[in-house]
Each structure stands twice: as C-alpha cells, then as structure tokens.
Amino acid sequence: MATDNLSATIITLIFILSIELTRASCPLDLNYVSFVRWDKSHCQDSNQNFTGSNTCCQTLSALYAVGVSRYLQQSSFFRFQDMRTSVSCLDEFQLKLNNLSLPSNLVSKCLDPMEFYANTTDGCANISTLQDWSELLGPFTELDTNCRQNTANLNYCDACVSAGHRVQAKLVSIDGNTSHAVDCFFFVVLYAAGVANLLGPGSIGAVSCMFGISVEQDGNFENSNGGGHFQWKKALIFSLVGGFVALLAIFCWWSRRKKMKRNLISHSGVDLESKDYQEKEREWRPKASITKFKVEELEKATERFSGGNFIGRGQFGLVYKGKLPDETIVAVKKIINTDTQQEEHFRNEVEIIGTLKHRNLVRLIGYCVSNKNGENERYLVYSYMSNGSLYDHLLGIQECDYANSRKPLSWPQRKSIIWDIAHGLAYLHNGVKPPVYHRDIKPRNILLDADMRARLADFGLIKQRRETEAPNLPTMAAGTYGYLAPEYALNGQLTEKSDVYGFGVVMLEIMCGRKALIFSTSNDGLEQPSLITDWAWSLVKNEKLDQALDPSLLVNKKCVNENTKNVMKRFVLIGLMCAHVNVDIRPGILDALKMLEGEIEVPIIPNRPLHTWS
Numbered sequence: 001m002a003t004d005n006l007s008a009t010i011i012t013l014i015f016i017l018s019i020e021l022t023r024a025s026c027p028l029d030l031n032y033v034s035f036v037r038w039d040k041s042h043c044q045d046s047n048q049n050f051t052g053s054n055t056c057c058q059t060l061s062a063l064y065a066v067g068v069s070r071y072l073q074q075s076s077f078f079r080f081q082d083m084r085t086s087v088s089c090l091d092e093f094q095l096k097l098n099n100l101s102l103p104s105n106l107v108s109k110c111l112d113p114m115e116f117y118a119n120t121t122d123g124c125a126n127i128s129t130l131q132d133w134s135e136l137l138g139p140f141t142e143l144d145t146n147c148r149q150n151t152a153n154l155n156y157c158d159a160c161v162s163a164g165h166r167v168q169a170k171l172v173s174i175d176g177n178t179s180h181a182v183d184c185f186f187f188v189v190l191y192a193a194g195v196a197n198l199l200g201p202g203s204i205g206a207v208s209c210m211f212g213i214s215v216e217q218d219g220n221f222e223n224s225n226g227g228g229h230f231q232w233k234k235a236l237i238f239s240l241v242g243g244f245v246a247l248l249a250i251f252c253w254w255s256r257r258k259k260m261k262r263n264l265i266s267h268s269g270v271d272l273e274s275k276d277y278q279e280k281e282r283e284w285r286p287k288a289s290i291t292k293f294k295v296e297e298l299e300k301a302t303e304r305f306s307g308g309n310f311i312g313r314g315q316f317g318l319v320y321k322g323k324l325p326d327e328t329i330v331a332v333k334k335i336i337n338t339d340t341q342q343e344e345h346f347r348n349e350v351e352i353i354g355t356l357k358h359r360n361l362v363r364l365i366g367y368c369v370s371n372k373n374g375e376n377e378r379y380l381v382y383s384y385m386s387n388g389s390l391y392d393h394l395l396g397i398q399e400c401d402y403a404n405s406r407k408p409l410s411w412p413q414r415k416s417i418i419w420d421i422a423h424g425l426a427y428l429h430n431g432v433k434p435p436v437y438h439r440d441i442k443p444r445n446i447l448l449d450a451d452m453r454a455r456l457a458d459f460g461l462i463k464q465r466r467e468t469e470a471p472n473l474p475t476m477a478a479g480t481y482g483y484l485a486p487e488y489a490l491n492g493q494l495t496e497k498s499d500v501y502g503f504g505v506v507m508l509e510i511m512c513g514r515k516a517l518i519f520s521t522s523n524d525g526l527e528q529p530s531l532i533t534d535w536a537w538s539l540v541k542n543e544k545l546d547q548a549l550d551p552s553l554l555v556n557k558k559c560v561n562e563n564t565k566n567v568m569k570r571f572v573l574i575g576l577m578c579a580h581v582n583v584d585i586r587p588g589i590l591d592a593l594k595m596l597e598g599e600i601e602v603p604i605i606p607n608r609p610l611h612t613w614s
Contacts, residue, residue, distance in 0.1 A: 026089035027075065028067040032202060033096035038063060039214045043102050057110035062211040064093055064111060065186070069194035069201035076130040078187055079118040086113035124184035125175040133191065136174055141167050143188065147196040152205035155517060158481040160209060164188045169313060176307075181318075286347065290354045291366030291381070298322065298332050298368055298379055305334065312389075321384060330365060331385070335378035350380070352436065353459050360424030362447055362457040385447035385455065390417060390506075394443055395515055408552035411564065413452055414510050418571065420454035421446060422596060425503060425589045428456075429496040436464045437494055441502030442483045442516070443509060463494065482516035482531065487583045497586045504578025504586075508532045511572045513550030533579045536572060537608055545569050570595075573602045581608050 043056040067089075072078055080086045094107040118128050127133055142163035151157040164185070171184040193201035193210045200206065207213050301322030302309045311319045317335040324330060353364045368379035387393070393409055409417070421441070428436040438445075438456060445458040485501035487493045505516050509532060518530045539548045549568055554560055574595045580586050585606055587595070594600045 026085065026092045027080075028071055028089050028092070030067050030089075030093055030096050032066065033063060033093065034099055036207075037215055040100060040102060043097075043106055045103075056106065059213065060097075060106060060110045062213050064090075065189065065211055066193070066201050066207065066213075067093075068116065069190045069206075071194075072130070072190050073194035073200065077118070078127060078129065078133075078190060079116050081118050083113060083117050086116045089116070124180050124187050125171050127171075127187060130191075130195065133187075137167070137170065141191075141196075143167055143192045143196040147192040147210075148198050150199055150203065150205045151197065151209035152203075154481060157205065157209035158517065160192060164192055164210075165313070173307065286351045286354050286367070290350075290364055293366050293368040293379070293381060295368055295370040295372055295377060295379070297324075298381070301330065302332055305332075317380075322381075328365075329384040329386075331382045333380045333382065335380070349459065349462065352462055352464050353380075356428070356432065356436070358424060358427040358431070360420045360427065360453070360455050362455045382457070385457070386450045387448035387452055389444050389457075390446040390448060390454065390510075391443035393448065394510060394513070408513070408550070409510075411553055411560070411568065414553075415567075415571070416452070417446070417448070417454040418507055418510060419593075419596060421456065421503060421506065422589060422593045424454070424456040425496075425499055426593060429499070429589050432464075434464055435496060436462060437496065438462055438499050438502075439494070440480055440483070441499055441506060442480050443506060446506070485583065486581050493583075495583070496588060497583050500578050500586055500589055500592060501580075503589070503592070504575045504580075505532065507571060507575030507578060508536050511550065511553075511568060511575060512536060512548050513552060533576065533581075533608075536576055540573070540576065540605070541607075545572060548572050570602055573605065576608075577602060577605055580605070582606070 039059065042059060068079075071080075080089070090107050090111055090113055093111075094104065097106055098104055125132075125136055127136065143160070146156075146163035147160040149156040151160050168181065168185045168188045171187070172181050175184065189210055193206040197203065197206050197210075201210075204215070207215060299305065301324055302320040305318075305320050309320045309322065311321050311331060313319060317333045320332045320334065322330050322332045350364070350367050354367075357363070362385065363383045364380060365383060366381040368377070368381070370377040370379075425438070425441070428438060438459065439462065440458065441456075445456065447455050447457045449455060481489075483502040483505050485498040488498040488501075508514075509516055512532060512535075514532055514535070516532050518532070518535075536548050539545055546565075546569070549565075549572070553568060554565075574592060577595075578586060578592055591600065595602050
C-alpha cells in the first residue's frame with residue numbers, strides 16, 4: 001500500500017511538473033495594474049452582463065493594451081507568437097485583478113487570447129513586426145512626428161489622435177479589407193504609445209490620450225511622467241480622445257463577438273440572433289419620411305463599396321459615393337461602431353436627422369439596417385455634395401494634394417459660405433422645437449454643393465434637447481478640440497452658444513486662411529501650439545487687424561476697395577465675438593446673423609485671456 005501511495009505521488013508530481021514545463025511564461029510586465037489609480041468601479045460587479053462594449057471591458061482592454069504596447073517596444077512584435085503565451089499573459093492579468101479584489105471572471109468575459117495571437121486569420125495588412133510596419137508605411141509616419149511629445153498636453157494629444165486616424169486609413173487602404181479597420185487601429189495605438197512617443201506607453205500622456213484610461217491626477221503609470229502632471233479636466237480629455245476610446249471599445253467588442261459565436265446577448269437579455277429580434281428590427285421604421293434601403297441596393301450603388309468610390313471618413317464611419325437606380329448620386333456612410341447596444345441611439349439619430357429640412361443642411365435620403373452574415377451593419381444615405389468639404393477648399397489647398405487643382409476661395413464665396421453656416425445653425429437652434437445642437441462645427445463637417453453653397457453635415461454628435469430638460473443641460477463633452485466651447489468642454493454645459501463658438505472659429509479660419517490649431521517650432525526645438533482665436537485677438541489688440549486677413553483675399557486690389565476691406569474686418573471681429581471664451585459675451589446665432597447682415601453693430605469686444613500652455 002505504501003508503495004502504491006508513493007507511486008501515485010510521483011505520478012502526480014510528474015504530471016504537475018509537466019504542466020509547469022509546458023506553460024509559457026508571460027513576457028509582459030503587468031505590475032502597473034496593481035499600483036496605478038485607475039477607475040475600478042465599473043468592474044466590481046461580477047453579475048453584470050458583459051458584451052465587450054460595457055465600460056469595464058473597455059477599461060480592461062485599454063489597460064491590457066498598455067502592457068502589449070510595452071511588449072512591442074521591447075520585442076518589435078505586435079502580437080504574441082504562440083497561443084500559450086497569449087493565454088499565460090491573460091491569466092497573469094487576471095491575477096493582478098484578483099489582487100485588487102476584483103471578480104475572478106473579468107478577463108474570461110472581456111478578452112479573448114486569439115486577439116493577441118499572431119497566427120490568426122484576422123489582422124491588419126499581414127503586419128506582425130515593426131519591420132513589416134516599416135516596409136508598408138516607410139521608416140517614418142505621421143505618428144512619429146505627431147505623437148512623440150508629451151501627449152498630456154491636449155494640443156499634442158489632438159495632433160496625435162488626428163495622425164492616428166490618418167495612418168489607420170492608410171493601413172486599411174493597403175489591406176483592402178475594411179473589416180480589418182479595428183485591428184489596424186489597435187496596431188496604430190500600440191505603435192503610437194510604444195514606439196513613437198518619447199515617454200513610452202506608461203507615461204501619463206499616453207495612458208490618458210492614446211489609451212483613454214481615466215486615472216487620478218497623481219496616478220502615474222511610471223515613477224516619473226517625464227514632464228508635468230496631468231492637470232486637465234476629464235471631460236476635455238474624453239472629448240479629445242473619443243475616437244481612440246471608441247475604436248478600442250470596438251476592438252474589445254469584436255473579440256468578444258467572435259469568441260461567443262453568435263450567442264451574444266445584449267444588456268436587455270435579447271438574443272441578437274433570435275428570430276424575434278430580427279423580425280422586430282426588420283419591422284422598425286422611423287417616423288421621418290425617408291427611404292429604407294436594402295444592403296444589396298447600397299452594395300450595387302457603390303460597386304460593393306469599392307476603393308474607387310471612397311470619398312473619405314466622417315466622425316463615425318466611412319463615406320462612399322454611390323448611384324441609385326434612378327441615377328441619383330448619393331453619399332453612403334457605412335457606420336463603423338455598429339454595436340447593438342447603440343441601436344436606440346442610432347434610431348434616435350435617424351429620427352432627428354430625417355425630420356430636419358433646410359437648404360443649408362445635408363439631406364438624409366435614407367438608411368439601412370442589416371444583419372448580414374450575423375454582423376450588425378448600419379448605413380446612412382445622404383445627398384451627394386459634389387464640391388467636397390470647406391476644408392478641401394480652404395485649408396486642404398495648402399497641402400500638395402490640392403495645390404494644382406483648386407484655387408483659393410473668393411471673397412463672395414467666403415461671405416456666402418459664412419451666411420449659409422449661420423442660417424443652418426439658426427434653423428437648428430430656433431426653427432426646430434425642441435432645439436437641436438450640432439456639437440461638431442468645423443470645416444470638414446461643412447460640405448459644398450454644385451453651386452458652392454454650404455451645408456452642415458456629419459450629424460453623428462447631434463443632440464436634441466428634450467422639452468423637460470433645462471436649457472443649460474450638462475452632458476459629456478464631444479467634438480473636436482480647437483472648436484469646443486470652453487464651458488462645454490470643461491463643465492459639459494451645452495447650449496446654442498456651444499455651436500456658436502465653433503462657428504466663430506470657422507469664421508476666423510475662413511477670413512484668415514489659417515487653421516484653428518497650428519504648431520510651430522520654437523528655438524529650443526519643441527513644438528508650440530497656437531489657437532487661431534489667440535492669434536487673431538493679439539493682432540486686434542495691437543491694432544493690426546489688416547494682418548489677420550487671408551492675403552489671397554487682397555491680391556486683386558481692383559476688386560477690394562476700402563469699403564469691402566472694412567466688411568472683411570467686421571467679419572473677423574464677429575468671429576472673435578462668437579468664439580469668445582466668456583459664454584455671456586458670446587452672441588446667439590440670430591444676433592450673429594444680424595451683425596453679419598449689418599442690421600446691428602458689432603459691440604466692442606471685451607478683453608479675453610490668452611491661452612497658456614503647460
């Protein structure tokens with residue numbers, strides 16, 4: 001009997017030893033998970049329904065990505081080379097969470113080891129290493145230029161985020177498969193934080209800007225944050241990095257959906273694959289009188305969303321040119337983040353936009369809701385604007401792509417565009433009950449029709465105030481830095497004057513021929529950010545308003561008399577008034593229109609503080 005017990009013990013030890021020998025060690029340093037002060041409140045309930053897109057899963061996906069980015073920095077690999085390593089690292093990640101008294105099932109519910117394993121059918125342009133990256137994009141990308149500084153500074157963060165979206169678009173174009181957009185973006189984030197940024201993925205700037213993780217002000221991921229504490233309010237950070245956080249959330253959702261193989265259950269307990277759900281989805285129609293398209297119709301119209309029909313990307317999707325059977329030319333936006341939990345938001349958006357009818361708004365022709373191949377797909381069909389965006393004609397002309405094909409906008413064109421934008425906003429704020437707020441007024445969201453008339457577009461962030469809500473309703477800030485009103489970005493106070501601020505900035509861009517945010521290199525080699533509002537105000541204070549006008553407006557002296565020049569200067573002053581930091585000084589859009597049309601005088605602009613950058 002003793003011999004049998006000894007044999008059994010030896011066999012057990014050999015079995016345990018064999019398991020330990022075959023278990024791969026994890027190359028990630030995950031110690032930061034334990035000591036950094038990240039928000040754990042959303043992950044403390046083990047009974048919540050995890051869909052990969054809830055707040056906890058988003059946070060864990062971003063938190064784990066910090067370690068993966070470090071791995072890229074040290075090894076040059078974007079993903080692990082074997083499945084055992086991927087599993088081992090997720091196990092260790094869960095152990096770190098256990099030490100924080102968090103549920104023991106978080107990682108298994110939110111993350112899939114297949115998503116971090118190199119030998120997978122889904123990827124981005126077959127990229128595996130930094131060498132693959134360089135061979136496709138060259139030794140230097142926009143990320144290397146725009147993401148190298150401390151992105152705790154919101155201006156550097158904004159430049160990095162914008163560069164990230166452009167590099168992702170290049171990768172998707174090279175890959176040729178738009179379904180890999182999420183993987184490409186994940187690679188962009190890893191590269192930006194782990195390779196391009198001088199302070200590394202653990203710096204407070206990378207954590208807050210690139211990974212979108214909310215941490216306490218003294219909750220550094222490293223012993224030193226390499227230059228300054230994080231002193232900006234969370235709302236402004238979140239508004240700036242919304243695109244990064246959203247796409248990381250999609251990455252997390254994407255992995256969970258594949259792992260659960262069509263058995264995904266929404267937070268309301270609805271089976272997305274059930275016949276009842278599909279039937280309800282087919283029966284839904286908005287109250288607005290717009291067309292419901294079939295996905296096959298849109299595929300035919302856009303030649304299966306071919307690269308030749310690709311127009312560009314909006315706030316939440318890719319836009320393609322299409323031709324309907326009746327020869328109508330349309331712009332089809334393919335929504336990227338099609339999570340079923342956002343179904344109510346999508347329907348609300350269609351309802352609002354579908355009821356808006358104004359000559360200075362891009363018209364919504366129809367929509368499409370599809371569950372082709374078990375994936376939720378959403379599409380919006382708009383009128384096609386043949387002259388592109390205001391950015392293309394105003395600011396894009398400074399880039400090589402447009403240098404030989406487009407001329408600077410004339411003064412009559414600029415004046416007409418400003419009036420059109422103002423009339424479009426006046427309709428949203430005063431012609432609709434309750435009022436509607438656009439929340440993202442900028443040149444890329446102002447499209448030009450065949451007659452160069454301006455129309456507001458890209459209503460992805462549109463919000464309608466309910467009848468029961470107060471005028472100054474607080475909400476999570478969203479939009480584009482440089483065009484965000486200070487009171488909205490910092491305190492979430494949304495009113496019509498939030499849109500007026502963006503309108504004022506766009507007015508200054510139109511009149512000055514200068515971008516809202518510009519970076520210049522100082523004598524010490526560092527890039528210094530400058531807002532157009534500060535730049536124009538300094539000229540006004542020094543009685544040099546003439547120098548604020550776009551030189552191309554003054555080239556033809558025969559067409560620009562003193563009276564015309566005075567009108568141009570008045571437009572600059574109105575732009576400064578609309579973009580004043582003090583919301584009480586800022587006019588409503590109707591008063592701004594009266595100033596533009598000369599019905600009322602432009603008041604003396606009170607002093608405004610110049611921005612100081614840390």
